[in-house]
Amino acid sequence: MIRFLAIVLISQSICAVGQSSQLARYQTKFENDVVAVYGVNLQAHASVPAFQSARDTFWVALTDSSLSFTRQQGKTDIRWQAGDTRFFPSFETNVLSNRGTAEFRGVMIALKPRSLISGACGCAENTARAICGCKGATHLEPLWALSLGEVTLAGTSLAAGESFRAAALRDDMLLVAVTDLDLTDLGSQDSESGERPVLHLKSGDAAWIPGGRHQFKNLDSAAVRFVTFEF
Incomplete structure (x- = not known):
């Protein structure tokens, strides 16, 4: 009986991994000594661990979407439009969840050098609020620019x-x-x-x-x- 239960649990685990790989996928787009760039496809209502969370990361939305980032201090819900960009400090995100009814497509940029952005985020105007995740932020304009650290x-x-x-x-x-x-x-x-x-x-x-x-x-x-x- 114990052996049977073990086989069932192993089968369920393999099935869950297979389902996870179908619902969410990271694909390497580019990498050098400065950045690692990954495309992310996440099916509706699916979740995936935050890849490269040990580094400072930027996320760029390719589709309109409703996402949830599970973070150290709680959960952050985001309504994104294509082109919206968001910064997350290292070790701050754990899980990414698609709360919408359509597939989310996005790009994650992991910064390899340390402290390029250290302490640079602020909430003085809308572009900074949107990228840094400040209260009251709206979507980014078609043309925008912002300096964060280096x-x-x-x-x-x-x-x-x-x-x-x-x-x-x-x-x-x-x-x-x-x-x-x-x-x-x-x-x-x-x-x-x-x-x-x-x-x-x-x-x-x-x-x-x-x-x-x-x-x-x-x-x-x-x-x-x-x-x-x-x-």
């Missing part, structure tokens, strides 16, 4: 054929696509071919762009959105 974040929306007004000197940056996008960089060109680089990304993909002069232009026939993290 990281500068920016959310950008470009209409079809639209570009930045001028080239600007930028630090090394991670670019996360909120929508599918095709971008060219009017501020740089390939040293061998002389052609301007073109970036093709699907929603949730990420690319590392070396520092230099950059002026992005949308090559798509529809508006595109992306979030950048400069280091």
Whole structure:
């Protein structure tokens, strides 16, 4: 009888793991010595342990969603729109739950160096309130920017054929696509071919762009959105 119960419990555990892997999935999108980027798909009403919780993390929503983060000091409920971005300090999140009726798709960016954001979060204006999770925060605007410690974040929306007004000197940056996008960089060109680089990304993909002069232009026939993290 004891042996039978053990077999049943093992079978149930295997089944639960299988169901969990179907309901939630982390997928590596990009990694270097500064960041590790993961795509997250979470079915309606499903939960998953917070991956890489030992590091400071940013979350970028790709879909409208209602989520719950179980944290050290309790539970935080968030209503997200696509493009919303949120910062969580290391060791602060344990479980992510989808409270909505549709699949959640998002991107998690784990910062490898320590103390890049240490003590930098504040609640002075709406962009900071939204990203730092302050009381009274609303959704982020289509265009926004915020410096947190040694990281500068920016959310950008470009209409079809639209570009930045001028080239600007930028630090090394991670670019996360909120929508599918095709971008060219009017501020740089390939040293061998002389052609301007073109970036093709699907929603949730990420690319590392070396520092230099950059002026992005949308090559798509529809508006595109992306979030950048400069280091």
